[in-house]
Amino acid sequence: MAIIPFENKKIxxxxxxxxxxxxxxxxASRITQAGGSVTAILTESxxxxxxxxxxxxxxxxxxxxxxxxxSEKEYVPHIFLARQADLLIIAPAxxxxxxxxxxxxxxxxxxxxALAYGSGTSEKPLIIAPAMDGGMYLNIAxxxxxxxxxxxxxxxxxxxxxxxxxxxxxxxxxxxxxxxFARLRYLLSRNGELKGKQIVVTAGGTREPIDPVRMxxxxxSGKQGYAxxxxxxxxxxxxxxxxxxxxxxxxxxxxxxKVNTAEEMMGxxxxxxxxxxxxxxxxxxxDFTVSNASKDKIKRKEGKVxxxxxxxxxILKQVALVRKKTNKxxxxxxxxxxTRDLIRNAEQKLAxxxxxxxxxxxxxxxxxxxxxxxxxxxxxxKGGEKIxxxxxxxxxxxxxxxxxxxxxxxxxxxx
Numbered sequence: 001m002a003i004i005p006f007e008n009k010k011i012x013x014x015x016x017x018x019x020x021x022x023x024x025x026x027x028a029s030r031i032t033q034a035g036g037s038v039t040a041i042l043t044e045s046x047x048x049x050x051x052x053x054x055x056x057x058x059x060x061x062x063x064x065x066x067x068x069x070x071s072e073k074e075y076v077p078h079i080f081l082a083r084q085a086d087l088l089i090i091a092p093a094x095x096x097x098x099x100x101x102x103x104x105x106x107x108x109x110x111x112x113x114a115l116a117y118g119s120g121t122s123e124k125p126l127i128i129a130p131a132m133d134g135g136m137y138l139n140i141a142x143x144x145x146x147x148x149x150x151x152x153x154x155x156x157x158x159x160x161x162x163x164x165x166x167x168x169x170x171x172x173x174x175x176x177x178x179x180x181f182a183r184l185r186y187l188l189s190r191n192g193e194l195k196g197k198q199i200v201v202t203a204g205g206t207r208e209p210i211d212p213v214r215m216x217x218x219x220x221s222g223k224q225g226y227a228x229x230x231x232x233x234x235x236x237x238x239x240x241x242x243x244x245x246x247x248x249x250x251x252x253x254x255x256x257x258k259v260n261t262a263e264e265m266m267g268x269x270x271x272x273x274x275x276x277x278x279x280x281x282x283x284x285x286x287d288f289t290v291s292n293a294s295k296d297k298i299k300r301k302e303g304k305v306x307x308x309x310x311x312x313x314x315i316l317k318q319v320a321l322v323r324k325k326t327n328k329x330x331x332x333x334x335x336x337x338x339t340r341d342l343i344r345n346a347e348q349k350l351a352x353x354x355x356x357x358x359x360x361x362x363x364x365x366x367x368x369x370x371x372x373x374x375x376x377x378x379x380x381x382k383g384g385e386k387i388x389x390x391x392x393x394x395x396x397x398x399x400x401x402x403x404x405x406x407x408x409x410x411x412x413x414x415x
Contacts, residue, residue: 005188005234006036012081012117013038014090014110015055016097017045019165020131020174024091025050027177029058031184039064039081041110043097069109078109082116086124087184090114091157092131092174095142101128101154102145119152125187126154129180134170157183182252185234192236193406199237200276200329201229202269202283204244206262210307211294218284219370222246224335224361225282227398229254232280235402240276242268244283262286262312269315270322278331278405279319282359284370286312316353323354331408333357333401339364346380356382357404359397367391379404 011031015024028038040055040063052063068077082088090097090110097111106112120126128149136142137159146156158175203225205218222243230251232239241254242265250256257272259265262285273279288309298305316334323332334355336346339362346360360378362368368376368391375397379387381404389400 004035005185005192006031006034008035008037009086009188010037010039010084011184012085012088012113013040013055014088014093014097014114015040015042015046015050016090016092016094016110017043017049018092018094018131018174019049020092021046021049023174023177025054025058027089027091027180028055030177030181032059034181034185037061039085041065041081041113043108043110045094064109066108069112078113078116082113082118085117087127087188088114088117088120088124089127089129089180089184091127091129091180093128095130095132095136095139095145098128098130098142098145098149102148119149120154122190127157127180127184127187128154129157129174130159130172131174132159132172133164133166134168134172137170137172155187179252186253189234189236192234194232194235194237194402194409197237197277197409198240198275199232199278199280199405200240200242200269200272201225201232201280202242202244202265202285203229204246205284206244206265206286207260208262208286208289208312209260209293210290211296211298213297216286216288216290216309218286220244220246220284221370222248222283223373224375224394224397225280226251227394228280228282228401231395231398231402232405235406240272242272242283244285262289262315266313266315266318270318273319273322273329274326276329277409278333279329280333280401280405281316281319282335284337285315288312314353316349316355320354331356331405333359333405335359335361337361337363337370343378343380343386346378350380350382356408359401 015021031038038059042052042065055063100111106115160173161171162173163169164172204222205220207215207217209215226248229239229241239254241256257268289312290307291310292308332355336349338345342360342362346358350358358380362376368374374391376391377389
């Protein structure tokens with residue numbers, strides 16, 4: 001089952017009077033869809049930008065306003081809201097609310113709740129996402145206030161350079177909701193079951209040059225490897241992603257190393273595996289490279305062209321040699337993408353490359369495998385166990401792979 005860092009987490013979302021307040025509704029929706037519980041607190045000016053009803057609708061629960069601080073129906077709402085919260089984020093945060101928080105001013109429901117919540121810790125983070133005009137953000141008073149909050153433990157996200165409501169282009173735009181969501185996801189994952197583990201994941205299809213503009217490659221999109229990276233991060237791991245070219249964005253907080261060729265990927269894998277607890281080799285690495293690649297573009301008029309292909313080095317075999325000397329990585333997981341004799345070929349790779357587990361991936365169909373969102377896999381585990389799965393999304397396959405990794409690391413079954 002997927003580990004979702006937001007699940008059962010109570011999030012307070014403060015919304016202040018910036019034009020960027022509309023972005024806060026998207027952030028609330030994203031968190032709610034990810035299993036989090038969002039309670040919005042709007043300042044008087046924030047409520048003029050976006051209706052509290054909007055937040056109640058997207059989050060499925062009451063949105064609070066200043067009037068609730070004095071309501072006879074609720075007893076000291078700022079106290080119970082602060083105590084039950086796992087995380088408090090103010091997005092957008094104006095210069096005014098930043099100044100209040102820095103100097104302990106508590107004159108509305110949001111500021112008094114923030115004061116009761118505290119300055120932010122690793123267990124209960126306080127997040128500030130500034131949004132204001134460039135001159136206001138760069139003003140020494142605002143900068144000093146942000147510095148005070150950071151020293152106390154608050155985490156500042158943004159702002160970004162871009163077009164502002166004033167018509168100017170400067171630093172002051174609130175960070176986009178998707179980026180804030182990714183940052184919160186990472187913060188909430190840090191105490192997961194893989195906390196402190198160093199995981200190396202490869203992804204994408206390597207490229208072997210024919211000339212400066214042409215290449216030999218494969219149809220790997222990198223989706224499966226990137227899904228594995230995100231799942232490992234969600235369970236608390238520190239992840240290094242060694243990625244061949246892909247259109248995908250690396251998950252937030254993954255250390256991403258970009259490579260092109262099989263040779264480059266091997267170098268980075270061997271460089272990163274020395275201290276790794278696990279290597280998951282999900283990349284589709286070229287089996288052949290062009291030995292007579294041209295330094296200049298090959299022109300059509302030159303007529304017939306012959307390419308001389310030679311085998312690339314087998315990365316997992318090199319990892320096995322290193323592993324015999326260093327006992328690192330503790331666990332090595334490989335992938336076998338096959339169009340026929342799936343199990344037989346995977347069993348052979350499992351043995352020859354001294355793997356702990358291999359994911360046999362049937363790529364013969366049109367709806368699974370490369371360039372699509374689903375895979376059909378069978379896992380072969382050292383010792384003879386075989387687990388067959390139905391067609392799954394690549395996110396679901398990632399869950400199964402990390403489940404097996406967790407078992408290996410917990411039981412000490414790796415090399």
